Amino acid sequence: xxxxxxxxxxxxxxxxxxxxxxxxxxxxxxxxxxxxxxxxxxxxxxxxxxxxxxxxxxxxxxxxxxxxxxxxxxxxxxxxxxxxxxxxxxxxxxxxxxxxxxxxxxxxxxxxxxxxxxxxxxxxxxxxxxxxxxxxxxxxxxxxxxxxxxxxxxxxxxxxxxxxxxxxxxxxxxxxxxxxxxxxxxxxxxxxxxxxxxxxxxxxxxxxxxxxxxxxxxxxxxxxxxxxxxxxxxxxxxxxxxxxxxxxxxxxxxxxxxxxxxxxxxxxxxxxxxxxxxxxxxxxxxxxxxxxxxxxxxxxx
Numbered sequence: 121x122x123x124x125x126x127x128x129x130x131x132x133x134x135x136x137x138x139x140x141x142x143x144x145x146x147x148x149x150x151x152x153x154x155x156x157x158x159x160x161x162x163x164x165x166x167x168x169x170x171x172x173x174x175x176x177x178x179x180x181x182x183x184x185x186x187x188x189x190x191x192x193x194x195x196x197x198x199x200x201x202x203x204x205x206x207x208x209x210x211x212x213x214x215x216x217x218x219x220x221x222x223x224x225x226x227x228x229x230x231x232x233x234x235x236x237x238x239x240x241x242x243x244x245x246x247x248x249x250x251x252x253x254x255x256x257x258x259x260x261x262x263x264x265x266x267x268x269x270x271x272x273x274x275x276x277x278x279x280x281x282x283x284x285x286x287x288x289x290x291x292x293x294x295x296x297x298x299x300x301x302x303x304x305x306x307x308x309x310x311x312x313x314x315x316x317x318x319x320x321x322x323x324x325x326x327x328x329x330x331x332x333x334x335x336x337x338x339x340x341x342x343x344x345x346x347x348x349x350x351x352x353x354x355x356x357x358x359x360x361x362x363x364x365x366x367x368x369x370x371x372x373x374x375x376x377x378x379x380x381x382x383x384x385x386x387x388x389x390x391x392x393x394x395x396x397x398x399x400x401x402x403x404x405x406x407x408x409x410x411x412x413x414x415x416x417x418x419x420x421x
Contacts, residue, residue: 213259
């Protein structure tokens with residue numbers, strides 16, 4: 121750690137210092153070149169997903185520690201979303217782009233941005249945050265399928281349904297409702313969590329990546345499933361969600377954790393990818409298991 125600075129504070133300073141340069145407001149991207157089915161991004165190019173997730177955790181840090189600087193950073197991320205992120209308006213609402221370079225319409229990115237803006241509205245009362253957030257949620261809810269699922273995005277090339285992006289959507293709508301007090305999207309959210317619970321988990325607790333097949337299983341599906349099931353268990357006062365989260369955690373610890381401690385990236389019916397990863401494996405599982413320990417303690421008491 122930095123001399124005289126506790127480890128936790130040191131990590132927050134590192135996150136602040138490793139913001140993407142060249143933007144007036146705080147934003148973040150991957151620390152490596154990244155290619156996906158959607159786009160190619162060079163190292164440190166900012167994304168709405170990373171910026172929204174990190175901004176959310178700075179609000180959590182502000183609540184936990186009472187440090188005004190952390191709320192200021194989250195507000196700066198909100199300004200990045202409003203000023204630098206392209207948006208597409210339609211009769212369905214407003215979609216925020218995954219990246220600032222071009223319009224890439226993807227539901228989990230749109231909703232993670234909406235979640236942060238709703239949280240900022242709760243903290244600041246600035247109505248522009250609420251307007252953007254409400255319109256963004258409205259866009260993605262209008263695209264929800266009849267069975268409660270979402271495609272990753274609306275373009276044909278994005279027409280798959282997977283575990284942890286679905287969970288991101290659900291978590292974001294839940295946090296929007298908690299932040300704003302609006303129940304406008306509650307029935308859509310509940311339809312979505314029923315689909316998620318009924319289709320993404322094997323009876324032994326394995327968290328399936330795709331809704332309609334047993335493999336592959338990746339570590340972020342496992343970790344995000346624990347987190348999302350716990351959040352909805354608390355919201356719905358439903359102990360079955362906590363029990364399912366525990367089953368997922370047990371299966372993951374027995375099947376996806378290396379004896380040395382780290383978590384495998386993914387496995388299918390023939391092969392296990394044992395690559396250690398910081399974000400996809402270590403960080404997400406640390407967060408999920410911490411959440412599980414907290415809720416288990418509350419449940420027992």
